[in-house]
Amino acid sequence: MTAAFLSWVSALLYGAATAGYLVFLIRQNPKAARAAVYVFGAGFAVHLAAVGLRTAVLGQLPVLNLGDSFGFFSLVLAGGYLLVSWRYRQPAVGVLASPLTLGLLIVSLLLPVGPRTAGPLYMSLWLTLHLAAVFGGYGCFGLAFLSGCLYLVQENRIKAKRLGPITRRLPSLSVLDEMNHRCLVIGFFLLTLGIITGAALAQTAFGAWWRWDPKEVWTLISWLIYAALLHQRVTVGWRGRRAAILSILGFAVIGFVFLGVSLWPSSYHSFEGLERLRVQ
Numbered sequence: 001m002t003a004a005f006l007s008w009v010s011a012l013l014y015g016a017a018t019a020g021y022l023v024f025l026i027r028q029n030p031k032a033a034r035a036a037v038y039v040f041g042a043g044f045a046v047h048l049a050a051v052g053l054r055t056a057v058l059g060q061l062p063v064l065n066l067g068d069s070f071g072f073f074s075l076v077l078a079g080g081y082l083l084v085s086w087r088y089r090q091p092a093v094g095v096l097a098s099p100l101t102l103g104l105l106i107v108s109l110l111l112p113v114g115p116r117t118a119g120p121l122y123m124s125l126w127l128t129l130h131l132a133a134v135f136g137g138y139g140c141f142g143l144a145f146l147s148g149c150l151y152l153v154q155e156n157r158i159k160a161k162r163l164g165p166i167t168r169r170l171p172s173l174s175v176l177d178e179m180n181h182r183c184l185v186i187g188f189f190l191l192t193l194g195i196i197t198g199a200a201l202a203q204t205a206f207g208a209w210w211r212w213d214p215k216e217v218w219t220l221i222s223w224l225i226y227a228a229l230l231h232q233r234v235t236v237g238w239r240g241r242r243a244a245i246l247s248i249l250g251f252a253v254i255g256f257v258f259l260g261v262s263l264w265p266s267s268y269h270s271f272e273g274l275e276r277l278r279v280q
Helices: 001-025 030-059 066-088 091-112 125-159 165-169 173-206 215-234 240-265 271-280
Strands: none
Touching: 001 030, 001 091, 001 271, 030 066, 066 091, 066 165, 066 173, 091 125, 091 165, 125 165, 125 173, 125 271, 165 215, 173 240, 215 240
């Protein structure tokens, strides 16, 4: 079986899980929620196998082109959601996490296939650690974004006194705020590790720790945004709505770093730049 075939199977399972989560939310059916979690987990297992095959063929984590990057981001987000689901037992989070995971995977499958092999330039442990840390951070920030969105929805429903079944199915504001904080802390740690390993990789490959590349600059900007948010949570006590909004804004910057800067032609981090380096 090919990685593409397994990815399509995973997409079908994610789609079925999305339907199950919607049935849980609308019909208040706990059996649908339990089934959705198991189906989503099966989708993740198949997706992990697909990425594993792609990694074995490529010789490096499959993030060297836009399609592979969407697929790998989808995998990281799915794995992060399963950990959150296990920790908090809040299936309503899957109402947002499963369609986002599915959407990212579908986009990756519709984009052109990446290179078959990475080449000797990319056979670096520093690069593997850098990519794993950065994408792990992206996944955590994605979950913080989802918890922030749910926080705003739940808060608005409570303020409007719309205390119906959907409100009771959504996590409480305190749980969502805690989830948001934990995801931010882990994501910030992983992004910091990604910056450090990236600097080590740049020193090894190019003889400079920092080159003021557009992606390096925007990654630093996103790091400063999340550092400021976490600092304010600890020292000033930012909680709730303000933290949720800033998590959403921070993830918008991450989205620009992930997608916008990666398409920036002058950046050696761009997919075009990676392709030029690959063929040299």
